[in-house]
Amino acid sequence: MIKPQDEGSAYNEYFSKINKELKENGFGKPVVLLDLDRLDTNLNTLSNNIPPPLHYRIVVKSLPSLDLLRHITKSTKTNRLMVFHSGDIVMLLSDPDFSSFDILLGKPMPVRALEEIYKKTKSEKFQKIHWLVDTETRLTQYLEFAKTKNIKLHLVLEIDVGLHRGGFTQTKETNLALEMITNYPNHLEFDGFMGYEPHVASVPNLLGDKNIAIEKAIGSSLSLYEGFVTSGKEFYPSLFNKELILNGGGSKTYRFYKKNNKIVNDVSVGSALVMPTDFDVSTLAEHKPAFYIAAPVLKRLEGTTIPFLEFISFLFPLWNPNLQVTYFTYGGAYLAKKESPTGLFDNSLYGVSTNQGILNGSRKTNLQPDDYVFYRPTQSEKVMAEMGEVVLLRNGKIIGTWKCFIN
Template identity: 40%
Template sequence: MDIKRRKLILGGVALGAVAGVAVLRPKAQGQGGHSKYFSSVSKALDNAGFSGPTLVIDLENLQKNADILAGHLRGHYDYRVVAKSLPSLNLLDAITQRTNTNRIMVFQLPFLQKLVKSYPASDILLGKPLPIAAAKAFYFGTRAEHFDPTRQLQWLVDSPRRLNQYADLARSLKQSLRINIEIDVGLHRGGIASAEDLSTMLGIIQREPYLEFSGFMGYDAHAAKMPSVLGGPEKAITRGLDIYQSRVEQAKIQLGSAFPKAATLNAAGSPTYQLYKSRADRAPCNEIAAGSCLVKPVGFDIPTLSDHLPAAYIASPVLKKLSQTQIPGIEGLTGPFSWLNPNREQSFFISGGYWKAEPESPKGLSINPIYGRSSNQEMLNGSNKVLLNEDDWVFLRPTQSESVFLQFGDIAVYSKGEIVDLWPVMSNS
């Protein structure tokens, strides 16, 4: 093969490779600046004098979500608000009043200590087993004057060993402790998984004069992610309810008349609560716990919550705008990188960052996987179609609520074009 022909072939191959890469290049994302909605939120933040990272709650969407949840449960189950997902007394006020419930699920000792003072008429169920040291701290710490834990508080217990610890505490206090038993509903999140363990725990309660059985809790929220090859969410829920029913029947037989007529039989979670509506006639549970679906972070964009609306955003101002994206040490590749992915053409550094959140507005922003993350000045990339300047707001959607909501100070409450209130968050200390 002569040199001229070889060059022609190699040139054709190279041209084909370039054409192939060009076809595979992602399209430039972005539609300019903010939508009408986020432009309104931006203006509201500016008018209210905000200048740093802020968590924003859309009050109307929050209320709509509460109404949607209440509509699904009404006439079927009682509703218990999950405090860890809504870690603000004002936020809890808004939900408990909108859904007309006094039932709260609590996961942290500091939250428990605050809530018994702020909600003296509440019915509180622990959402996870707490170390016995936490229970002791509750009883030996500053107590709420009008909250009676012997009637209004249920400790979640998941094993005979832990139950014996709570029995020792009850004897030392000479005070009744209500015990709710966590059961494994087939998803192995924790809780008792055998009839033998349940029999042992019920036996301990029967022998201990200061222990009172109050009911069961079976958490199944992660059933919503069960793959179809394993039967999907529907099969997981059905199996879980069968297990739940067998535990209830066992307890009724063993306890007899001591089984409480108003037992708390708690189940579900935000991702699965809507799957219970069609099962109301045969489900052994009588109340549903949910919280995150009311603010709907990204992690809850799932089919079972398709009728819920996003109600929480992180707003952060743009500190710096660069017309290109340069990676330290490989600046010479800036041009090729931008050509390969036009969505890396511009760089925007925002105040703060590294949150459990994803860019939401303007459309087309993304986190650079090579440059690295920063909790001080996070870099976001966008194509030249993204229109942002210094001091403009960027909006991100949290992927979860419980830990993210605690990182910004007071929550800015947005309603009808204005920031209408500031809601302090609770702390974990």
């Protein structure tokens, strides 16, 4: 009853086709694959779930490739970006395709970062950015910076709608911030609020429908959000006489803003378009995994022979059929989970290696040298940036590559 069962199986049709293509036309090295057919399916799903008057904002950090961003902007017809890194801001403002886009910061920046960005960008472009402010202290720092440079900063206030990761927690705090903005119209301008709520996707639900529980949690967050907006309008109506950014959502929750939402008008999504494993949640069941790591097999050895334990190594596969074969791969220790063939696992006695990964499996995995092991990354930004480029697939065929940038 405790003897391990054989967990191995060969490629399914999808990965068999890609493996054949990589062996015939690939690069003989680990690569990130981007399935454009699946990406486009996800883009269609996204567009259907963000109908007007909701606006879609691309999360740049999760999709770190200018070519990928161009593809997404063309498909979704958006000119809104959420940016998290100072280097990305400089890069985007210097690119003619993105320099006029609407850029909202996804996290508050140290004032020193503003200084560096200001030095590297033209003043008129710099002043169009929506800077995120989370405390009165940061607001004061930004005001002093704006005075020193004799410029006006456009500000969005970060509000806590239940995540408890910072931001203004009470309306009296945001009202003090709005008072300061009102007092310095030549240097500060109020552009809206941002309330991030990924916690609702993890709402405890012992009984009933998980999605219903999430909808209720979204409702609670929106109620908090509405309180900030209502209070601001009451005490500082002049700041609300234009269309503001009322940003919310995220990959795990964006589709719930399609209905029963009268507050948020700007929804940010990134990772849901390529679906790393960290986003395998019920709210994204419509989305398809669209990117993988593929690493060539360098060596195949029968059995599992451990240094200093050679004399008993023949026993390992007799007990555990998943130790029948040892594979050494080109590269390893990826921020990813094994996807295909199924049943492969790291050898804990050898440990992991970024040079030659070692995997065990049963003979049913059926790999030979020059075949590929496919991994599904746990997140997108770090993996894409580290690999440097993505290899593009259409109908299982390589059609080109896109360069990635480092955040």
